[in-house]
Amino acid sequence: MLEPQKPKNEAERLHALRTLQILDTTHEERFDRVTRMAKRMFGVSISLVSLVDEDRQWFKSAQGIDATETPRDISFCGHAINEDGLFIIPDALSDERFSDNPLVTGSPNIRFYAGYPLKLRQGINIGTLCLIDSEPKELDEEDQQLLEDLGAMIEQEIKSIQLATLDELTLVSNRRGFLSLAEHTRNVCLRKKMSMTVILFDLNEFKPINDKYGHHEGDFALIQFANVMREVFRNSDVIGRLGGDEFVAMLTDADQEQVDAIITRFADAVEETNQNLDKPYKIEFSAGVASFSCETDKTLEQMIEQADVAMYENKKRSKSESN
Numbered sequence: 001m002l003e004p005q006k007p008k009n010e011a012e013r014l015h016a017l018r019t020l021q022i023l024d025t026t027h028e029e030r031f032d033r034v035t036r037m038a039k040r041m042f043g044v045s046i047s048l049v050s051l052v053d054e055d056r057q058w059f060k061s062a063q064g065i066d067a068t069e070t071p072r073d074i075s076f077c078g079h080a081i082n083e084d085g086l087f088i089i090p091d092a093l094s095d096e097r098f099s100d101n102p103l104v105t106g107s108p109n110i111r112f113y114a115g116y117p118l119k120l121r122q123g124i125n126i127g128t129l130c131l132i133d134s135e136p137k138e139l140d141e142e143d144q145q146l147l148e149d150l151g152a153m154i155e156q157e158i159k160s161i162q163l164a165t166l167d168e169l170t171l172v173s174n175r176r177g178f179l180s181l182a183e184h185t186r187n188v189c190l191r192k193k194m195s196m197t198v199i200l201f202d203l204n205e206f207k208p209i210n211d212k213y214g215h216h217e218g219d220f221a222l223i224q225f226a227n228v229m230r231e232v233f234r235n236s237d238v239i240g241r242l243g244g245d246e247f248v249a250m251l252t253d254a255d256q257e258q259v260d261a262i263i264t265r266f267a268d269a270v271e272e273t274n275q276n277l278d279k280p281y282k283i284e285f286s287a288g289v290a291s292f293s294c295e296t297d298k299t300l301e302q303m304i305e306q307a308d309v310a311m312y313e314n315k316k317r318s319k320s321e322s323n
Helices: 010-019 031-043 139-164 175-192 206-213 216-230 256-277 300-322
Strands: 046-052 057-064 070-072 085-088 111-123 125-134 196-204 238-242 244-253 284-292
Touching: 010 125, 010 206, 031 046, 031 057, 031 139, 057 206, 085 175, 111 139, 125 139, 125 238, 139 175, 175 196, 175 238, 175 300, 196 216, 196 238, 196 256, 206 216, 206 238, 216 238, 216 256, 244 256, 284 300
Parallel strands: none
Antiparallel strands: 046 057, 046 125, 057 070, 085 111, 111 125, 196 244, 196 284, 238 244
16 A cells, blocks of 8 residues: 655645634535536545545545545555646555555445545645545546636635635735634633733834835735744744734743743744845744743733734844944
């Protein structure tokens, strides 16, 4: 059995998926309607909207199967998300990659599989709309186009969720998405008696990048900054773009030494990015840190405001030191 490889941009892909806050939610008619159509139109026993998480594939919508998830390492969808187009297995028993797969040799006895990779944007595939049957099948050109059309319907529904919670440019949480995730994290910290730290970032001299080199370079700088945030901060940390050139991170259960270490590591990673990019400008930032105990009565907005004050104090201090 061939286990699916993880995409090179796996960290970015997982962050985008989790920012949607769609995993482990209830079934929705807008997704179920499409999987019902797919099952009936193609005459298959199973149709799914499968989202590929770190170690599992979870079914947002499922027709013809009671399971809600299966391990990623035996999933067909784990292979499909590595494709730009349809991933079709006419007969799994005669395909050496899948012939001894537990999902083939046991329930649900997969023989036929066809998956359409669901894209948030080019290169970011979060799951599939897939067809499964216990009998071998072929899809002609017209059938393949139909599956792509149904997949595009699912993508449209996902993008409507994305617009509400995800920053379209950087694919980190937008302000609404961050506040929602951070508020949930704050409540968990209060309940489990864990400390919280909010770090607010502001890009220095960002306007001159736009003015001198064009908005496409400004967008590029924002994307690179967000990429470094994804790489440096832990999976348990909540990150987002509040708007413009302001970014934010919320850390849990981290003491001052750990916070300082993360900020140092982040600054080093930004500098390394600058060296690798070799642009005529440098991505630079100011950061403000505000830490809170599990007994704080501060609201999330007040916590962000306190980090904002600290950030501007650091920015002013840096300017005075450079003059």
